Amino acid sequence: MTTSDSGKRTAGTTTTLITGANKGLGFETARQLVGAGHIVYVGSRDAERGRRAAELLGARWVLLDVTDDDSVAGAVEVVAADGGGLDVLVNNAGIERWGADNSAIGAAEVTAADMRQVFETNAFGMVRVTHAFLPLLRRSAAPVVVNVSSGLGSLSRVSDPDEAAYAFPGVAYPASKTTVNMVTVQYAKAFPQMRINAVEPGFTKTDINGNTGVQSVEEGAEIIVRMARMGSDGPTGGFFDAAGPLPW
Template identity: 55%
Template sequence: MTTALVTGANKGLGRETVRRLAAAGWDVFLGARDEARGRKAAAELADDGVTVRFVPLDVTSDESVAAAVDTVQAHAGRLDVLVNNAGVGGPPNPPAEVRADDLRQLFEVNVFGPVRVTNAFLPLLRAAEKPRIVMVSSGMGSFAVSNDPRWFGLVPPTLGYPASKAALNMITSQYARALDGVRINAVDPGYTATDLNGHTGTQTVSEGTDAIVRLAGLGSNEPTGGFFNREGVVPW
């Protein structure tokens, strides 16, 4: 049975990813920082006939991540798929009004969190036959998309969130070069209705998780080091 862990999974894209992977017969760990919300999400999925395993996981804490590793190790002895989904939106202020301190928490979650979690789980990933890592990024982290005039009137310039996702994209690229035998890719879910955008997104969470679920199921001869959405390749 394929074993997977999804971070930031008590709601939104993370929760739907957990639901879809578990519904496919996978053994899935639902990681969440808030224990009450995480357990509630797992219980709600169980009520819908989908069994998952809750694991407390704060991606900003070395101790919490280490404890999550111990939990997965004790249960499965390996991890086939890691989905680094946990993320925050950051301040929407114009760039000239943003202070460095405004960005620290955002980068702690969106950039340092995936590094912390990935490195901690590498031994369990390497114990799997076909290990995969999915980094949940955003088209807002694409230089090509950011500089496309078609978006200028729709997405006002901000510093934190786009910069954090651009950093995550480079981290994905460098991991893919360095981690031999591990398939690792970044995903742009698209403009999906979640708490991150006040549910103004035009896609459902099911549509937003299409690329995540597809890349989570990659075989050993399929792409690594790429950036994809539900329609195909996203420009860096």
């Protein structure tokens, strides 16, 4: 794998895996990266939706449930058998738990089971996939990991009454994304040869929020794609949205 003079990866040489890529931000990220010349694996826990998405995108499909060790191990085998290595990993798969009235489950109602379910995908799933694919990433000349986080994972924003995030009552989802941010920093320190960052796509219209977001998936995917295409001279261990670095 090579890089261009601009620091971005040369078209046609980059192999990328995106989790949760059969719809929403993952699908749009895949679409844009296929357009940029990446060989993209659409990771999906639903076989039919994954195959359909890959066909529409001109991408490859791999069965991948981030909550299941065997599924993740199988995905590693598929990618390794196809080409041997991986240049970019986008940890996009994520869920939220909603109450009976379709509102976020607040501190008075949230249970350990609620927390566990959200963390299993958003935090533990990210670690499970990253750990499993580390050997393939280490074969790359300029490996990149992009962890899709949220502004709700910023302790600074959630604790500031002047920020929109302050009004969000949910517990499990913000806590899981704060964990994503911490894990990102620790991985970045452990693997300085990799570019490992967390990104905030913004309040995007996706199924996770009932399509109530204020921006399109094209807009939301922009920062994910930008960081996925980053060269070896780019930042690592940071938290970014489309406008730049974010406070932890």
